Amino acid sequence: MSDDHEHEHHHHLRESETYYAARTKALESLFREKGLIGTDTVDRVINFFEHEMGPFNGAKVVAKAWTDPAFKARLLADANKAIAELGMRDGIEGENLKVVENVPGTHNVVCCTLCSCWPWPLLGLPPYWFKDPVFRARVVREPRGVLSDFGVTLPDESKIEIWDSSAQVRYFVIPERPTGTEGWTEEKLAALVSTEAMQGLGLATA
Amino acid sequence: MKVQHYLGGIENLGPVSVEKRVFVEPWEAQLFAVHTTMMGTGIWAWPDLRVLAESMNPLDYFKYRYYIKWLGGMCKFLISRNYISEKELEAKTKYYLENPEAAQPNAGNNDVTERVIEYFYTGANPYRDVAVNPIFKVGDTVRVKDMPPAVHTRLPGYLRNRTGVVETVYKGAYLYADNVPTDGICTAQPVYLVKFKTRDLWDDIPDKGDVLYNDCFEVYLEAA
Numbered sequence: 001m002s003d004d005h006e007h008e009h010h011h012h013l014r015e016s017e018t019y020y021a022a023r024t025k026a027l028e029s030l031f032r033e034k035g036l037i038g039t040d041t042v043d044r045v046i047n048f049f050e051h052e053m054g055p056f057n058g059a060k061v062v063a064k065a066w067t068d069p070a071f072k073a074r075l076l077a078d079a080n081k082a083i084a085e086l087g088m089r090d091g092i093e094g095e096n097l098k099v100v101e102n103v104p105g106t107h108n109v110v111c112c113t114l115c116s117c118w119p120w121p122l123l124g125l126p127p128y129w130f131k132d133p134v135f136r137a138r139v140v141r142e143p144r145g146v147l148s149d150f151g152v153t154l155p156d157e158s159k160i161e162i163w164d165s166s167a168q169v170r171y172f173v174i175p176e177r178p179t180g181t182e183g184w185t186e187e188k189l190a191a192l193v194s195t196e197a198m199q200g201l202g203l204a205t206a
Numbered sequence: 207m208k209v210q211h212y213l214g215g216i217e218n219l220g221p222v223s224v225e226k227r228v229f230v231e232p233w234e235a236q237l238f239a240v241h242t243t244m245m246g247t248g249i250w251a252w253p254d255l256r257v258l259a260e261s262m263n264p265l266d267y268f269k270y271r272y273y274i275k276w277l278g279g280m281c282k283f284l285i286s287r288n289y290i291s292e293k294e295l296e297a298k299t300k301y302y303l304e305n306p307e308a309a310q311p312n313a314g315n316n317d318v319t320e321r322v323i324e325y326f327y328t329g330a331n332p333y334r335d336v337a338v339n340p341i342f343k344v345g346d347t348v349r350v351k352d353m354p355p356a357v358h359t360r361l362p363g364y365l366r367n368r369t370g371v372v373e374t375v376y377k378g379a380y381l382y383a384d385n386v387p388t389d390g391i392c393t394a395q396p397v398y399l400v401k402f403k404t405r406d407l408w409d410d411i412p413d414k415g416d417v418l419y420n421d422c423f424e425v426y427l428e429a430a
Contacts (some may be wrong), residue, residue, distance in 0.1 A: 008244035020277055021231070021306075022282070022304075023295070025296035026238050026302055027277075027284075031240060035313075035314060036314075036315070038315055039314045040310060041239060041319045041322060045239035045242055048323055049228075053326060064267065090327075090329070091327040091331070092330065095329045095331035095332070095333070096331070112234050114360060115209070115252075115256055116272075126240070127225065127227060129225055130364060132223045133213055133219075136213050137214060138216075138219060140364065140407075141217070141361075141364075141404070143416065148221045150224055154237075159415045161418075161419065162418040166361070167360060167397050168376075170422065195394050
């Protein structure tokens with residue numbers, strides 16, 4: 001094999017999922033050997049974001065806001081304080097939360113053009129679409145085109161308010177409550193609320 | 207100038223990805239957990255990771271998936287700070303490539319685990335309760351400065367030289383970072399929520415009455 005071929009082979013190997021998996025396993029193993037991580041840390045962290053800090057928190061907050069106008073007012077005024085009423089803890093990437101509300105005629109969209117700022121206590125971890133450079137490039141200039149890629153069409157007269165997070169605040173959207181859900185329980189309402197809807201890239205539908 | 211500082215507004219990129227998963231390969235979750243361990247035990251913080259992302263070849267930045275970039279950045283950082291050596295990382299990687307089913311060492315410090323979980327709940331609030339005298343007030347028209355290029359910035363490029371109106375003056379001061387080179391946000395300072403009309407940002411887009419909000423550190427603003 002010529003040097004060139006060898007180089008190419010090496011390069012290919014280093015760009016495979018098998019390689020990334022082995023390298024990550026190696027990294028965690030070195031951390032274990034050096035006492036920088038526990039044997040149970042990785043599983044505990046993954047479990048935490050599956051069961052404790054995830055979009056189910058945000059959906060619960062939305063359902064409460066839909067059914068309790070006084071709570072919604074407190075949530076819009078001071079989100080960190082309001083979620084504590086529900087026994088929810090804030091924390092990393094959510095020390096300063098700000099909730100905005102979609103109403104007929106005004107639709108909010110959240111993004112982070114510089115990286116991937118996202119309200120972890122309410123939504124867990126950001127999905128791939130939010131971190132994609134193409135989304136971040138396009139959403140501020142052509143939000144309707146991006147919404148259309150997500151299958152969302154707004155009424156012609158709707159104005160869009162875009163929130164580009166780059167400092168301390170992490171934004172969260174209360175979607176419009178779907179019609180025909182009067183009298184529904186909070187639990188049933190929460191099931192209508194997607195992660196995308198809570199950042200303005202989706203609508204809640206019944 | 208770094209493309210990563212100027213992503214907002216780039217045209218002709220085609221459809222966005224609507225991938226709704228957080229992790230698309232199992233190793234990404236494992237890598238993420240190592241990253242949060244580094245955060246929770248003070249090995250690094252967000253600005254370190256962002257500096258590395260912004261120092262990447264911009265074409266690679268578009269080319270590689272999110273956690274592939276993280277993997278490269280984390281290894282680079284850990285080697286440069288002597289937490290691990292390149293040699294041992296290469297050797298271990300080779301070992302797991304050749305023995306994919308081999309177990310990981312049954313060693314470690316399990317005290318780290320609860321420390322990391324507790325960190326998720328305490329976070330790292332950049333708020334600083336220091337006396338500040340904000341230069342601007344609600345309703346003021348402000349212009350975003352064209353800051354000199356920096357290793358790291360929190361100023362979205364498309365806002366440079368644009369004019370907006372102060373919507374909120376946040377209470378107190380905020381410290382972005384003090385361990386990486388930035389364009390003036392390594393000291394605690396007021397932050398303002400500034401409202402822009404998107405037609406003032408791009409005059410060739412249809413006028414739909416849309417607005418854009420951004421939180422601007424005081425050093426990025428001047429009176430207009």
